[in-house]
Amino acid sequence: MSDVMESDKALSRRALLTGGTALAGLSCLGGCSTNPATGQDSVTGFYSLKDDVKMGQAEYPNLIRAFGGAYDSIPLQSYIARIGRDLASRSELPELPWEFTVLNTPIVNALALPGGKIAITRGLLAVASNEAEVAGVLAHEIGHVTARHTAQRQTRGLLANLGLAVLGVATQNAQLMQLGQTVASGYLQGFSRSQELQSDTLAVRYLSSASYDPEAMATFLSSLREHSQLEARLQGLAPGVVDQRNMMASHPRTIDRVRQAQAAAESAPSETTARLERDTYLSAINGMVFSDDPDQGYVRGRDFLHAGLKLGFQVPPGFVLRNGTSQVTAEDRNGAVITFDAAKAQRSRTLAEYVQNEWTQGVNLSDVQAINVNGLSAATGRTRLNTQQGVADLRVVAYQWEGTQLFRLMFLSPARNASTYGDGVRSTINSFRQLTDAEAAELKPLRLITVQAAGTDTISTLAQTMPYGALNDDWFRMLNDLSPGQPVPVGRSIKVVAS
Numbered sequence: 001m002s003d004v005m006e007s008d009k010a011l012s013r014r015a016l017l018t019g020g021t022a023l024a025g026l027s028c029l030g031g032c033s034t035n036p037a038t039g040q041d042s043v044t045g046f047y048s049l050k051d052d053v054k055m056g057q058a059e060y061p062n063l064i065r066a067f068g069g070a071y072d073s074i075p076l077q078s079y080i081a082r083i084g085r086d087l088a089s090r091s092e093l094p095e096l097p098w099e100f101t102v103l104n105t106p107i108v109n110a111l112a113l114p115g116g117k118i119a120i121t122r123g124l125l126a127v128a129s130n131e132a133e134v135a136g137v138l139a140h141e142i143g144h145v146t147a148r149h150t151a152q153r154q155t156r157g158l159l160a161n162l163g164l165a166v167l168g169v170a171t172q173n174a175q176l177m178q179l180g181q182t183v184a185s186g187y188l189q190g191f192s193r194s195q196e197l198q199s200d201t202l203a204v205r206y207l208s209s210a211s212y213d214p215e216a217m218a219t220f221l222s223s224l225r226e227h228s229q230l231e232a233r234l235q236g237l238a239p240g241v242v243d244q245r246n247m248m249a250s251h252p253r254t255i256d257r258v259r260q261a262q263a264a265a266e267s268a269p270s271e272t273t274a275r276l277e278r279d280t281y282l283s284a285i286n287g288m289v290f291s292d293d294p295d296q297g298y299v300r301g302r303d304f305l306h307a308g309l310k311l312g313f314q315v316p317p318g319f320v321l322r323n324g325t326s327q328v329t330a331e332d333r334n335g336a337v338i339t340f341d342a343a344k345a346q347r348s349r350t351l352a353e354y355v356q357n358e359w360t361q362g363v364n365l366s367d368v369q370a371i372n373v374n375g376l377s378a379a380t381g382r383t384r385l386n387t388q389q390g391v392a393d394l395r396v397v398a399y400q401w402e403g404t405q406l407f408r409l410m411f412l413s414p415a416r417n418a419s420t421y422g423d424g425v426r427s428t429i430n431s432f433r434q435l436t437d438a439e440a441a442e443l444k445p446l447r448l449i450t451v452q453a454a455g456t457d458t459i460s461t462l463a464q465t466m467p468y469g470a471l472n473d474d475w476f477r478m479l480n481d482l483s484p485g486q487p488v489p490v491g492r493s494i495k496v497v498a499s
């Protein structure tokens with residue numbers, strides 16, 4: 001959870017919906033223009049480039065906030081901005097007010113707003129192996145901007161509903177629920193495959209002009225795929241299920257299509273000028289925060305701890321915790337879901353009234369009662385619901401923090417397993433607590449460090465500081481482009497994780 005106090009504030013729908021979204025299917029009635037990047041007539045003509053710039057400028061701060069804010073490192077921000085501006089200056093629209101921001105989130109993604117506002121996550125930077133791969137990602141996003149894809153895109157509506165309104169969706173698919181409750185979901189809707197191919201073709205053009213090796217787009221895509229597979233395993237999802245916040249979901253691409261784009265660009269760089277800049281890159285990301293930032297809340301096994309808000313709780317055995325932008329979720333294999341988020345009481349005088357009438361409006365709760373948990377006032381209630389997945393037990397708890405600021409836990413579990421969940425739900429409710437200043441100060445982020453591999457290093461010794469348990473070795477290999485069975489090359493710079 002980042003900036004959890006503001007998590008109820010949804011993004012401006014209007015600004016997102018003005019991106020020319022109602023225009024798909026219209027023929028050109030005086031609103032057409034020829035796009036300088038693609039050379040095609042487009043149906044974005046009712047919306048001028050000026051409108052693109054206005055929309056991008058208005059939404060950029062929201063996008064940055066929704067993804068954990070800008071990463072706090074001036075040298076890294078200016079390094080990435082330098083790469084981005086150089087590529088943009090070689091595009092068909094160099095005069096746009098281009099901006100590039102590294103986002104403070106472990107999610108692996110990159111996003112473009114119309115008018116030249118681009119964001120790339122530190123999670124993505126951790127996966128990339130060299131400057132050329134990052135340049136490939138930025139060039140691809142620049143391609144979405146210059147081809148004006150967002151203005152063409154049909155927005156399928158923001159799923160910004162919070163709380164019980166999405167319970168129907170929740171029981172259908174826990175991942176969808178996560179997406180539905182992410183305030184930033186509007187940004188994560190995927191582009192079409194033809195738009196992706198067009199962006200890749202443009203990216204090859206920009207990359208070649210800046211003398212980068214366009215092959216880096218293919219190598220990065222293969223790391224991305226490996227990363228998605230590991231994420232799926234980590235979350236207990238079926239292999240091949242892609243996290244909706246991941247770059248593979250918002251930019252559906254395959255290596256074949258990237259190669260097709262390379263061929264279409266017809267501008268292969270000469271061998272001598274194909275830059276990778278591996279060492280420059282590894283020294284630029286040396287010391288970067290890896291995985292969750294404790295100030296945004298982080299997951300350690302079954303514990304969720306938040307150094308910024310100074311709070312923590314523990315979920316029952318068998319649940320996998322996940323820290324989202326606006327909420328924390330935990331799921332088990334039987335379809336039980338726990339969500340944790342922040343809210344403000346708007347009109348209720350008591351917590352019980354809030355739980356009964358304000359939060360779960362329209363749901364008939366029973367056993368609503370005031371409780372005290374580790375010195376905090378709280379109120380809880382429960383009910384049984386019919387969902388698409390069958391009968392489910394719902395238990396809600398609201399904890400009073402300061403004034404009208406509340407934190408909330410919601411448990412949804414299949415009623416057929418009611419007896420197995422009782423103890424776990426109770427212990428989770430009772431585990432919610434304030435952290436002491438000393439406890440909060442103890443929570444330090446992991447960092448990515450570049451080291452030279454020595455002869456005595458093995459994958460297992462180098463990977464043991466990763467936060468992924470049984471998947472540590474696989475993560476280490478993915479971060480360092482090592483195939484299964486391949487030993488650590490002595491003397492090579494590699495990425496390790498240190499606290």
Ligand SMILES: [Zn+2]
Nearest residue numbers: 191196199251
């Ligand atoms: Zn894309």
